[in-house]
Amino acid sequence: xxxxxxxxxxxxxxxxxxxxxxxxxxxxxxxxxxxxxxxxxxxxxxxxxxxxxxxxxxxxxxxxxxxxxxxxxxxxxxxxxxxxxxxxxxxxxxxxxxxxxxxxxxxxxxxxxxxxxxxxxxxxxxxxxxxxxxxxxxxxxxxxxxxxxxxxxxxxxxxxxxxxxxxxxxxxxxxxxxxxxxxxxxxxxxxxxxxxxxxxxxxxxxxxxxxxxxxxxxxxxxxxxxxxxxxxxxxxxxxxxxxxxxxxxxxxxxxxxxxxxxxxxxxxxxxxxxxxxxxxxxxxxxxxxxxxxxxxxxxxxxxxxxxxxxxxxxxxxxxxxxxxxxxxxxxxxxxxxxxxxxxxxxxxxxxxxxxxxxxxxxxxxxxxxxxxxxxxxxxxxxxxxxxxxxxxxxxxxxxxxxxxxxxxxxxxxxxxxxxxxxxxxxxxxxxxxxxxxxxxxxx
Amino acid sequence: xxxxxxxxxxxxxxxxxxxxxxxxxxxxxxxxxxxxxxxxxxxxxxxxxxxxxxxxxxxxxxxxxxxxxxxxxxxxxxxxxxxxxxxxxxxxxxxxxxxxxxxxxxxxxxxxxxxxxxxxxxxxxxxxxxxxxxxxxxxxxxxxxxxxxxxxxxxxxxxxxxxxxxxxxxxxxxxxxxxxxxxxxxxxxxxxxxxxxxxxxxxxxxxxxxxxxxxxxxxxxxxxxxxxxxxxxxxxxxxxxxxxxxxxxxxxxxxxxxxxxxxxxxxxxxxxxxxxxxxxxxxxxxxxxxxxxxxxxxxxxxxxxxxxxxxxxxxxxxxxxxxxxxxxxxxxxxxxxxxxxxxxxxxxxxxxxxxxxxxxxxxxxxxxxxxxxxxxxxxxxxxxxxxxxxxxxxxxxxxxxxxxxxxxxxxxxxxxxxxxxxxxxxxxxxxxxxxxxxxxxxxxxxxxxxxxxxxxxxxxxxxxxxxxxxxxxxxxxxxxxxxxxxxxxx
Numbered sequence: 001x002x003x004x005x006x007x008x009x010x011x012x013x014x015x016x017x018x019x020x021x022x023x024x025x026x027x028x029x030x031x032x033x034x035x036x037x038x039x040x041x042x043x044x045x046x047x048x049x050x051x052x053x054x055x056x057x058x059x060x061x062x063x064x065x066x067x068x069x070x071x072x073x074x075x076x077x078x079x080x081x082x083x084x085x086x087x088x089x090x091x092x093x094x095x096x097x098x099x100x101x102x103x104x105x106x107x108x109x110x111x112x113x114x115x116x117x118x119x120x121x122x123x124x125x126x127x128x129x130x131x132x133x134x135x136x137x138x139x140x141x142x143x144x145x146x147x148x149x150x151x152x153x154x155x156x157x158x159x160x161x162x163x164x165x166x167x168x169x170x171x172x173x174x175x176x177x178x179x180x181x182x183x184x185x186x187x188x189x190x191x192x193x194x195x196x197x198x199x200x201x202x203x204x205x206x207x208x209x210x211x212x213x214x215x216x217x218x219x220x221x222x223x224x225x226x227x228x229x230x231x232x233x234x235x236x237x238x239x240x241x242x243x244x245x246x247x248x249x250x251x252x253x254x255x256x257x258x259x260x261x262x263x264x265x266x267x268x269x270x271x272x273x274x275x276x277x278x279x280x281x282x283x284x285x286x287x288x289x290x291x292x293x294x295x296x297x298x299x300x301x302x303x304x305x306x307x308x309x310x311x312x313x314x315x316x317x318x319x320x321x322x323x324x325x326x327x328x329x330x331x332x333x334x335x336x337x338x339x340x341x342x343x344x345x346x347x348x349x350x351x352x353x354x355x356x357x358x359x360x361x362x363x364x365x366x367x368x369x370x371x372x373x374x375x376x377x378x379x380x381x382x383x384x385x386x387x388x389x390x391x392x393x394x395x396x397x398x399x400x401x402x403x404x405x406x407x408x409x410x411x412x413x414x415x416x417x418x419x420x421x422x423x424x425x426x427x428x429x430x431x432x433x434x435x436x437x438x439x440x441x442x443x
Numbered sequence: 444x445x446x447x448x449x450x451x452x453x454x455x456x457x458x459x460x461x462x463x464x465x466x467x468x469x470x471x472x473x474x475x476x477x478x479x480x481x482x483x484x485x486x487x488x489x490x491x492x493x494x495x496x497x498x499x500x501x502x503x504x505x506x507x508x509x510x511x512x513x514x515x516x517x518x519x520x521x522x523x524x525x526x527x528x529x530x531x532x533x534x535x536x537x538x539x540x541x542x543x544x545x546x547x548x549x550x551x552x553x554x555x556x557x558x559x560x561x562x563x564x565x566x567x568x569x570x571x572x573x574x575x576x577x578x579x580x581x582x583x584x585x586x587x588x589x590x591x592x593x594x595x596x597x598x599x600x601x602x603x604x605x606x607x608x609x610x611x612x613x614x615x616x617x618x619x620x621x622x623x624x625x626x627x628x629x630x631x632x633x634x635x636x637x638x639x640x641x642x643x644x645x646x647x648x649x650x651x652x653x654x655x656x657x658x659x660x661x662x663x664x665x666x667x668x669x670x671x672x673x674x675x676x677x678x679x680x681x682x683x684x685x686x687x688x689x690x691x692x693x694x695x696x697x698x699x700x701x702x703x704x705x706x707x708x709x710x711x712x713x714x715x716x717x718x719x720x721x722x723x724x725x726x727x728x729x730x731x732x733x734x735x736x737x738x739x740x741x742x743x744x745x746x747x748x749x750x751x752x753x754x755x756x757x758x759x760x761x762x763x764x765x766x767x768x769x770x771x772x773x774x775x776x777x778x779x780x781x782x783x784x785x786x787x788x789x790x791x792x793x794x795x796x797x798x799x800x801x802x803x804x805x806x807x808x809x810x811x812x813x814x815x816x817x818x819x820x821x822x823x824x825x826x827x828x829x830x831x832x833x834x835x836x837x838x839x840x841x842x843x844x845x846x847x848x849x850x851x852x853x854x855x856x857x858x859x860x861x862x863x864x865x866x867x868x869x870x871x872x873x874x875x876x877x878x879x880x881x882x883x884x885x886x887x888x889x890x891x892x893x894x895x896x897x898x899x900x901x902x903x904x905x906x907x908x909x910x911x912x913x914x915x916x917x918x919x920x921x922x923x924x925x926x927x928x929x930x931x932x933x
Contacts, residue, residue, distance in 0.1 A: 031825070035831075039724065042727065043724045043727055045720050046721075049747070050743060057754070057758075237647045238647075267852075268914065269914055270857065271882050272662075275662065275885070279661035279904070280660075283895065334641070362751025365886070369885075369890070403862060421753075425750075
């Protein structure tokens with residue numbers, strides 16, 4: 001049997017050509033192509049995730065920027081005003097006038113839908129109060145046509161945005177399926193339409209049952225004050241620490257200890273910084289809960305390693321000849337650093353600082369622990385100092401609060417908040433990139 | 444005297460010191476700055492530095508020490524019976540402080556005079572009602588002991604503040620006078636000022652150490668407190684996590700194992716997503732891609748790293764969770780009960796970690812010297828063979844280090860698991876079930892209304908300690924591997 005395994009001497013010699021690949025080469029080349037494909041697929045999958053993430057943010061978040069309004073123009077006569085004011089239920093009287101005006105406009109546009117005051121209430125809330133207070137404040141507008149823009153209820157808003165459809169709508173005291181016919185008719189008549197929701201950007205947080213009125217404005221201010229604290233603490237401390245470590249530190253135990261500490265702090269989970277803030281700043285030092293000052297302090301400690309690492313890199317990038325030249329003309333070591341090295345390293349330091357700030361702006365976990373989440377940011381701080389110490393929310397904390405509320409109307413707001421947050425981050429990063437492009441020097 | 448005034452006076456002393464010091468030095472050199480040892484500005488700075496720095500150090504130390512001193516003095520006067528009756532020392536002290544603050548507010552609003560506030564007693568007036576009128580609500584009637592404590596508290600604080608102001612101002616003036624007297628042409632002002640600046644730089648660098656100490660103390664003290672209330676063995680080896688919500692009850696089961704399991708399971712799935720994708724993109728970008736593709740794809744992938752975790756959390760909760768549930772959930776295969784599951788959180792966390800793995804591996808692969816590639820090509824290996832048999836083995840320690848760093852990032856991640864993983868702690872192998880992690884439970888135990896002295900709240904610190912030790916261990920181990928097995932090519 002051993003003979004059979006041996007190559008028969010009579011077998012023709014295999015033809016080998018450079019032009020025709022043999023089986024093994026083909027196999028190796030196939031493996032090569034496969035491997036390359038894996039790499040491309042990996043990049044493709046990564047980019048796909050990116051696209052998926054951004055489309056879902058944009059698709060779900062953009063509706064938060066529009067608000068369905070009911071726009072109606074009508075003339076209030078002096079007579080109507082006087083009668084309404086003489087009645088017991090004044091706002092109810094105004095509502096009747098409003099409903100009449102609405103009916104007239106619908107009739108004028110040739111649409112015929114039956115509705116009552118209750119249906120109007122479900123669509124725009126109780127408009128009577130708004131109308132009354134307007135005419136009480138502007139009595140001179142009585143008798144002239146006035147155009148009112150009233151915000152529609154959050155469910156009507158959801159219907160217009162496609163969040164609620166006729167199939168998913170369950171009849172309730174908030175909205176009936178029959179009301180949707182009216183909404184459609186009003187839309188055809190141009191009375192119900194979408195408008196840009198300024199309140200979302202400038203407004204403050206609303207209660208848990210009013211997603212339509214929720215705005216991000218107060219928490220943007222909260223974030224702003226936090227970033228102010230971070231900037232004014234972490235930039236000087238970070239730069240001073242980097243200058244010491246890069247230019248002056250002797251090689252000894254203390255320096256090693258500092259370096260090990262900095263690299264470890266960079267890897268400590270952010271929630272641990274939250275625990276630090278809670279235990280040290282709030283419980284031990286007695287700072288107020290939910291204050292942007294405490295948030296800023298915690299985020300400062302978190303950002304310091306980032307700023308120190310990038311500052312050291314840009315200090316190290318300044319060539320030694322600059323230092324030598326300064327020392328050569330009689331500057332002291334300290335003068336050479338502060339007069340020559342530091343200004344040259346400044347663009348890099350600023351870039352690193354902005355990127356560190358952008359990181360801090362999006363950080364959420366530590367803010368949960370220092371009480372920025374349970375707080376409903378209903379008003380703007382009144383004074384500058386109040387902005388630091390009064391309880392407030394911050395952008396990411398506000399987004400989390402909205403995401404954890406029961407009413408799905410808030411989810412849209414959370415996505416919208418994310419768009420604003422990302423816009424801030426993109427702007428900051430763009431500034432950092434521009435700074436780097438504009439001022440970066442290659443030695 | 445209010446604190447801001449004190450600071451303003453200090454700054455004024457320093458400014459005046461700066462100008463006079465500078466002028467004195469110039470005068471001693473006959474108005475010719477070339478005869479001075481240092482530039483005139485250094486003489487001024489020297490005086491300003493001596494005026495502010497020692498005074499500021501004393502001020503800070505005093506303000507930190509004052510509460511301790513006052514508290515211990517006030518506690519000493521309170522009868523022992525009170526402390527043992529009313530649950531804890533802390534509660535009695537906070538009562539005292541609240542009454543004292545209330546009296547301060549009352550004086551501020553001119554509801555009573557300073558003397559009245561100092562001499563008020565429970566026998567002649569209803570303190571609770573009085574303070575209620577100025578907007579300070581008290582939970583219970585004020586006992587005479589607490590009121591006396593509060594008055595002592597106020598008196599001590601006032602005396603201490605007065606002494607502090609005097610001492611600080613004296614030190615500032617003394618420092619300024621001392622350095623002013625030394626401002627003459629021979630004095631080496633620059634060297635002194637530079638030594639001072641160096642000390643400031645060292646102090647700034649030591650903030651990192653202070654932070655670490657702060658973290659350790661915050662975790663350690665509360666963890667020890669927790670283990671006094673709850674047996675450590677039950678915490679580390681308990682397989683059941685069921686905190687009671689009623690607060691004080693001893694019925695809570697606080698075993699860490701289900702949380703550890705959830706943490707590791709989610710991190711494992713995240714790494715399963717991130718490591719292959721991240722590694723292969725790093726290989727492609729560094730070995731195959733031309734500069735154009737690299738210039739576009741690399742920053743695009745790194746965008747994923749710049750997105751805040753709250754965005755990923757929301758993405759998990761509102762997009763990926765419902766999507767998975769609709770694909771394999773109740774209506775189709777019935778594998779998932781709801782949107783929040785280990786799979787949801789793991790998948791999204793994996794996406795977050797892709798750029799982390801890929802940019803670290805990219806650096807490491809690029810550090811393998813070109814000569815090794817050339818040698819391999821010269822022997823006839825294809826590109827993929829070179830990568831698999833030469834580059835990857837050479838880069839392996841670094842890549843393992845990168846994966847360990849990514850694992851530590853995954854273990855410490857909070858927002859994605861808080862929003863995407865669910866809240867139920869269980870030991871299960873099914874990746875489509877909701878589980879929870881250490882970080883998520885830290886958040887839920889510390890954001891409720893629970894009393895900080897209860898084991899239900901204190902357990903969060905023990906969890907934080909576990910997390911800190913875990914991630915620190917992983918990081919140190921990763922750095923050790925990278926250092927120990929790194930091939931030296933230079």
